[in-house]
Amino acid sequence: MKKHIKKIAVIGSGIMGSGIACHFANIGVQVLLLDIAPNELTESEESKGLTLDHPSVKNRIVNTNLQSAIKSNPAPLYDKQFADRIETGNLDTDLKKIKDVDWIIEVVVERLDIKQKVFEQIEQHRKPGTIVTSNTSGIPIKYMNIGRSQDFREHFAVTHFFNPARYLKLFEVVPGPDCKKEVVDFLMHFGSKFLGKTTVLAKDTPAFIGNRIGIFGIMSMLHIVKELDMTVEEVDKLTGPIIGRPKSATFRTVDVVGLDTLVHVANGLYENCKDDEAVDLFKVPDFIQTMLNNKWLGSKTGKGFYKKHIDHQEKKSILSLDLNTLEYGPSKKVSFKSLAATKTIDRVADRFKILIKGQDKAGEFYRKTFAALFAYVSNRIPEISDEIYRIDDAMKAGFGWQHGPFEIWDAIGFEKGLTLIEAEGLTCANWIQEFKNADSTSFYTVKEGKKYVYDIASKTQVKIPGQDSFIILENIREAKTIWSNSEASIQHLGDGVLNVEFQSKMNTLGSGVLQAINKGIDLAETEYDAVILGNQATNFSVGANLAMVFLLAVEQEYDELNFAVQYFQNTVMRMRYSSCPTLITPRGMTLGGGCELSLHADKVIAAAETYTGLVEFGVGVIPGGGGTKEMTKRVSDMVLKDDVKLNRMRDAFINIAMAKVATSAHEAYDLGYYIQHKDMVVVNEHQQIATAKKHAMQMLDDGYLIPTPQKVKVLGQQVLGMFQVGADSLVAGKYASEHDRLIANKLGYVMAGGDLSEPSFVSEQYLLNLEREAFLSLLGEKKTLERIQHMLKTGKPLRN
Numbered sequence: 001m002k003k004h005i006k007k008i009a010v011i012g013s014g015i016m017g018s019g020i021a022c023h024f025a026n027i028g029v030q031v032l033l034l035d036i037a038p039n040e041l042t043e044s045e046e047s048k049g050l051t052l053d054h055p056s057v058k059n060r061i062v063n064t065n066l067q068s069a070i071k072s073n074p075a076p077l078y079d080k081q082f083a084d085r086i087e088t089g090n091l092d093t094d095l096k097k098i099k100d101v102d103w104i105i106e107v108v109v110e111r112l113d114i115k116q117k118v119f120e121q122i123e124q125h126r127k128p129g130t131i132v133t134s135n136t137s138g139i140p141i142k143y144m145n146i147g148r149s150q151d152f153r154e155h156f157a158v159t160h161f162f163n164p165a166r167y168l169k170l171f172e173v174v175p176g177p178d179c180k181k182e183v184v185d186f187l188m189h190f191g192s193k194f195l196g197k198t199t200v201l202a203k204d205t206p207a208f209i210g211n212r213i214g215i216f217g218i219m220s221m222l223h224i225v226k227e228l229d230m231t232v233e234e235v236d237k238l239t240g241p242i243i244g245r246p247k248s249a250t251f252r253t254v255d256v257v258g259l260d261t262l263v264h265v266a267n268g269l270y271e272n273c274k275d276d277e278a279v280d281l282f283k284v285p286d287f288i289q290t291m292l293n294n295k296w297l298g299s300k301t302g303k304g305f306y307k308k309h310i311d312h313q314e315k316k317s318i319l320s321l322d323l324n325t326l327e328y329g330p331s332k333k334v335s336f337k338s339l340a341a342t343k344t345i346d347r348v349a350d351r352f353k354i355l356i357k358g359q360d361k362a363g364e365f366y367r368k369t370f371a372a373l374f375a376y377v378s379n380r381i382p383e384i385s386d387e388i389y390r391i392d393d394a395m396k397a398g399f400g401w402q403h404g405p406f407e408i409w410d411a412i413g414f415e416k417g418l419t420l421i422e423a424e425g426l427t428c429a430n431w432i433q434e435f436k437n438a439d440s441t442s443f444y445t446v447k448e449g450k451k452y453v454y455d456i457a458s459k460t461q462v463k464i465p466g467q468d469s470f471i472i473l474e475n476i477r478e479a480k481t482i483w484s485n486s487e488a489s490i491q492h493l494g495d496g497v498l499n500v501e502f503q504s505k506m507n508t509l510g511s512g513v514l515q516a517i518n519k520g521i522d523l524a525e526t527e528y529d530a531v532i533l534g535n536q537a538t539n540f541s542v543g544a545n546l547a548m549v550f551l552l553a554v555e556q557e558y559d560e561l562n563f564a565v566q567y568f569q570n571t572v573m574r575m576r577y578s579s580c581p582t583l584i585t586p587r588g589m590t591l592g593g594g595c596e597l598s599l600h601a602d603k604v605i606a607a608a609e610t611y612t613g614l615v616e617f618g619v620g621v622i623p624g625g626g627g628t629k630e631m632t633k634r635v636s637d638m639v640l641k642d643d644v645k646l647n648r649m650r651d652a653f654i655n656i657a658m659a660k661v662a663t664s665a666h667e668a669y670d671l672g673y674y675i676q677h678k679d680m681v682v683v684n685e686h687q688q689i690a691t692a693k694k695h696a697m698q699m700l701d702d703g704y705l706i707p708t709p710q711k712v713k714v715l716g717q718q719v720l721g722m723f724q725v726g727a728d729s730l731v732a733g734k735y736a737s738e739h740d741r742l743i744a745n746k747l748g749y750v751m752a753g754g755d756l757s758e759p760s761f762v763s764e765q766y767l768l769n770l771e772r773e774a775f776l777s778l779l780g781e782k783k784t785l786e787r788i789q790h791m792l793k794t795g796k797p798l799r800n
Contacts, residue, residue, distance in 0.1 A: 003131075003186055005029055005194070008103040011091070011118055013062040016135060017107035018069035019165035022076035025085040026166065026608070026666075027194050027683055032097055035062035037090040062088045076166050078608060078664035096125050105159065107135045112143055119144065123152055131183060133159040137211060138268050141176040141204045153178035159187060160208055162398050167609070170398030171197035172208045192466070196608060196683030198397035205384045206272040207265060209391055210398035212384055213377060213405065215265050219281050220372045221250060225323065226285065228361055228368075232305045232320050237334040238362055243355070244348035244402025251305035255298030263292055277427070278376055287323055296321075306331070336362035346505070348402050349411040356412060356420065370408065371420035377405040378429040381456060388443055389453045389464050406443045414441050431456045449476040471689040473501055473536050483519055487512025490520050496529030496700075497693045507537055509593040510545040511564070514571045517597075524580035530696035530704075533597060534585040534689045540610070543592025544568070546619065550788045553779040565775055568593065568625040569768050572600040579706050581699040585688040586610045591661070595673060596625040602699070602707075604679035605692040606665035612673050613661035618797030620739065620784030622747045623656060624775030629712075629767035631656065632751045634672055636713045649719055650726070653751055657744050659797070711761035714753025723748025739783040746774040 006029065010021045013035040021033045037058040041050065050057050069076050070083055077083060089097065098104055104126060108118055115134065122132060128151045134144060136158055145153050157175045162168035171191040175184045184201070191199035202208040207215060225235055236249035246253065254262055263284055270282035284292075291297075291304070298304030307328055309319045319328040338358025342351040355366045377391055385391055392404020409417045418436070421428060438459055445452045445461050451472065452461040471493060480491040487504040500520040502513050517533065524531040552561045575582045575597065584598050587607035595612045598604050606612075614623045614631070622628050631652045638648060654660075655671050662668035665681040682691055727744035730736035736744070749755070750770045753762050778784050790798035 003102065005102045005190065007032065007101045008105060009034060009098045009101045010105045010107060011035075011122070012107035012109075013065040013088075014107065014109075015065075015069065016161065016163055016165070017105075018066050019076050019163060020105060020107060020135065020161055021066070021086055022069060022082070023161075023165045023195065025082045026078045027196075029085070031086045032089060032094070032101060033062055033066060033086055034089050034091055034094055035065065037061070037092045058090045058092060059088050062090060074164065074167060075663060076164060078166075078666040079670065082666075091121065095121055098122065098125050098130075099127050101130065103131045103133070105133050105135060110136060110139065112139055115139065115144055116147065119148060119152070123149060126152070129155065131187070132156050133187070135159060135161055137265070138207055138272075141174065145176055145178065150178070154180045155183055157184060157187060158204070158208075159191070160202075160210075162210065168398060168400075169196070169198045170210050170394055171195060171199045172202045172210060172394065173199055174202045174204050174208060176204070192684060193469075193687075194683065196685070198393050200390050200394045200397070201385075202390070202394075203384055206269055209384050209394040211265055212269070212380065213373075213391060213395055214399050215262065215269060216278065216281065216376055217369075217373060218250060218254065218262065219266055220278070220376070221369055222285055222288065223281060224365065224368050224372070226287075228365060229324075230361065230365065231332070231334075232323065233332055233334050234336075234361070235365075237339070238336075238365055242339060242342065243351065246400040255304040255306055257298070258300055259288070259291055259297045259304055263288065277379060278372075287326060290326060291321075303328070336360050338362040338366075349407075352408055352411045353413070353416075356416070367420050368424060370412065370417070371424040371426060373405050374409050374417050375421045375424075375426040375428055378432050379427075381429060381431065386456070387453070388456075410442050410444055414443075434459065446475045449479060451475055469690055470686045471499075471693065472686075473499070473534075473689070477501075483516075483523070485512045485515060488516030490516060490523065492528065493532070493689070493693050495693070495697055496524075497532065497696050498524055498528050498530070499532045499534050499689060501535045502533075502537075502541060503535075504545070507535060507539060507541040507594075508545040509541055509543060509568070509597075510548060511567070514567055517571055518574065521574055521578045521580065521582070525578060528580075529700055530581040530583070532583045532585060532689060532692045532696060533601070534583075534692060536685075536689070537588070539588035540586040540590040541594030541597070542589055543594055543615070544625070546788055546792055549779070550785065550792060553785060553788070556780075558776060558780075561779060562772070562776055565624050565772050568596075569772065572596055572626040573764070573768070575602075576600045577707060577709065581696050581704050583692045583696055585692050586612060586665075587685050587688065591615050592623070592627075593625050596623060596627040596630070598673065599630040600626060603692075603695055604674050605688050605695065606668065606674060606679065606681050607685035607688055608665050608681050608683045609685065610665040610668065611661050611663060612665075612668050613659060613671070614656050615659040615661060615797075617657055617659045617743055617747075618787070619791050620743060620781065620787040621775050621778045622743060622750065622771065624771055626768060626771070628656065628747065628750045628771045628774075629764055631672060632714065632753075632767060633712045633764065634675075637710070646715070646719060646722065649715065649751065650722060653723055653726075653748060656747060709764065712753075712764060712767060713759060713761055714751075714756065714767070715759050716752055716754065716756030718752075718759060720748055720752035720755060723752065739781070742781070743778060746778060750774050 008024055008029055009032040010017050011034050013033050021031045024031050038060055045057055066088060104122060106118055108114055132155055137160060157179045160172035162170045173187045188199045191197040200209060232251045236251050239245055240247055240249035266282045266284060273279050295301050296303050305321050307319050309317050318331050320331045321328055337360050338355055342354050345351050388406050392406050395401045395404045443454050450467055451464050453464050455462040476491060481489045482492050483490040487510055489501050491499045493499050498520050500516050504510055504513055520531040582601050583603045584601040585605045586598050587610055590610055590612040592615050595614055614627045616623045635648045635652050660671060662671050668674045669676055682688055727741045731741045787798045
């Protein structure tokens with residue numbers, strides 16, 4: 001089905017509807033967002049003499065909802081300017097406009113009668129062949145199809161987004177009984193390629209895949225928690241990053257989502273899954289019902305499993321709920337011997353075997369929860385899915401799990417998983433016994449860089465579809481690595497293109513990573529053709545190794561510090577002026593030195609969800625790895641009038657001095673970190689490295705030439721005075737400290753090119769020398785060392 005989506009309509013502008021509208025606007029699609037018209041005036045509208053027929057009144061609900069969404073945090077738009085792509089309207093006067101759209105998405109309240117009424121109205125204006133989907137999370141499609149035309153039914157499916165639509169990657173596609181296969185295939189493809197989602201084909205069963213397994217996991221855990229007499233702090237400690245789950249873990253997540261939402265879905269599953277062997281686990285425990293009755297719903301009511309507390313001295317703290325007494329008390333630190341045994345194990349998958357062996361409460365908790373999870377997911381096939389990998393994909397994309405249930409089972413070991421299940425008196429599906437009888441030991445295998453999964457129907461390992469457009473480093477690392485050290489490795493991606501993968505803690509940029517970058521360029525300039533800096537961790541890089549910098553500064557090893565900074569500068573300049581194309585694929589946090597690497601690559605292939613910036617000011621220094629030089633050069637390169645150039649220079653200065661971080665790759669263009677028409681953004685981060693490889697090969701085919709170094713025009717005293725006056729004003733207004741003024745003056749001195757009497761042309765190396773000198777001098781300041789130490793301890797910047 002060849003179809004282009006130029007414009008869509010979203011019916012319903014609530015939190016979910018506005019979020020979906022914003023995300024389509026993010027990818028460049030025009031959106032018509034509609035909602036009901038009000039049936040009464042507000043006091044303000046009455047005072048202005050308006051009537052219910054006035055356009056501003058009729059669109060009040062939709063406009064209010066959209067503006068509320070745009071102002072929310074986290075932001076639903078990559079760039080606020082993208083709101084211009086959304087047209088608003090009301091169902092009374094604007095529904096006829098849906099005849100001009102390519103896709104209609106219904107996101108109204110979860111009531112069948114209301115949805116049926118909306119679909120009836122849609123049919124009056126929709127042109128034949130237009131796709132219609134519902135974002136319902138539980139109403140069966142067969143009921144929504146009642147009364148609809150054949151063409152409507154053939155083009156109707158559920159497309160279930162998770163909230164917030166921009167950030168959560170799961171996109172469940174649930175075809176109706178009459179939906180054409182080509183429509184389903186189109187939705188799966190569009191969700192992956194253009195919306196950047198993990199698209200999962202689901203069946204029309206209660207809560208589909210993600211919420212069915214996710215809510216089971218939480219409800220099962222609630223019963224185990226009471227059985228083991230555990231605290232909310234203990235559970236959140238055990239179900240967070242230690243097992244590759246979000247920091248919010250279990251109870252903090254429920255507080256954010258809302259306890260009422262959890263109970264609503266659980267009640268729906270309890271009522272509609274009578275044949276589910278674990279249906280009783282969906283029954284809400286008494287203590288949860290009490291919380292619900294008390295309106296302890298989480299963030300929306302100010303208290304849930306946790307609540308914020310301010311004492312009489314204005315001191316803030318977080319209180320936690322005692323699940324036995326249902327009283328709040330101070331949060332307690334948690335420690336388990338089982339967790340201590342995994343401290344030296346960086347790879348999450350390798351921790352599971354250790355954790356289930358624990359002889360403390362933590363070990364017992366893991367044995368019980370994993371046993372329940374393994375048994376349950378085995379029994380959901382083929383009820384909710386025919387394929388194992390779809391369940392794992394749904395849990396990773398919808399709930400932020402690093403590993404899906406079957407992947408965890410593989411990590412623990414198939415036989416060990418069976419032992420856990422049997423110990424809890426649980427029963428697996430029949431196909432698990434067939435799997436065992438076939439002497440299978442793993443649900444997943446990797447062959448020639450591709451991932452295979454056990455297929456229940458054929459009882460063989462089959463290649464997971466959709467991988468051809470991806471390069472998954474985990475799958476090729478073992479076979480394709482041609483060089484490595486303790487902090488990085490280099491893989492040959494084929495066709496002469498190399499990839500340098502960072503593997504240090506949090507991908508910090510130490511000497512080992514820099515060595516790998518230089519080695520990659522060496523190889524690309526001699527034996528291969530191009531080099532990509534790419535990894536597939538959550539964050540590309542948090543910047544330089546601060547612990548190493550702090551240690552050298554405290555011990556006053558200034559010669560060694562000077563060498564380290566110069567080595568970094570030389571590396572980024574080598575990226576800029578090597579004889580081979582250099583590309584970079586930032587994603588997630590790409591801060592400080594990570595941003596500086598991006599500034600010097602020939603081409604940036606950024607994930608849309610990239611948060612990048614020069615944040616060194618927060619630890620008391622200026623960007624010292626070429627960042628200050630490069631931002632100065634970028635303003636210099638612009639063909640602008642002198643007064644406009646001064647303003648642009650001031651903007652670049654402020655961005656660095658305020659440690660501004662782009663909240664998306666698109667915003668990085670606005671801040672000058674990426675360059676329009678040179679760098680590009682991909683919505684699906686899984687496609688980054690494959691896309692970078694294609695661009696590298698195209699650059700080679702086009703005849704790659706080494707960039708010619710250009711002089712940089714610096715403005716000297718003309719701009720230096722402006723920087724200094726600005727810093728003085730901030731200190732006078734108590735917006736900045738004396739130490740801030742010192743850093744700002746150092747930054748201004750470098751960006752001005754020094755105390756030159758008139759504008760001059762200087763080399764990049766001249767600016768790099770000024771930059772390095774300023775960076776090193778600030779490391780000699782006591783206040784700077786205090787900031788770095790604070791950052792190392794807390795992960796947060798300190799203002800002196």
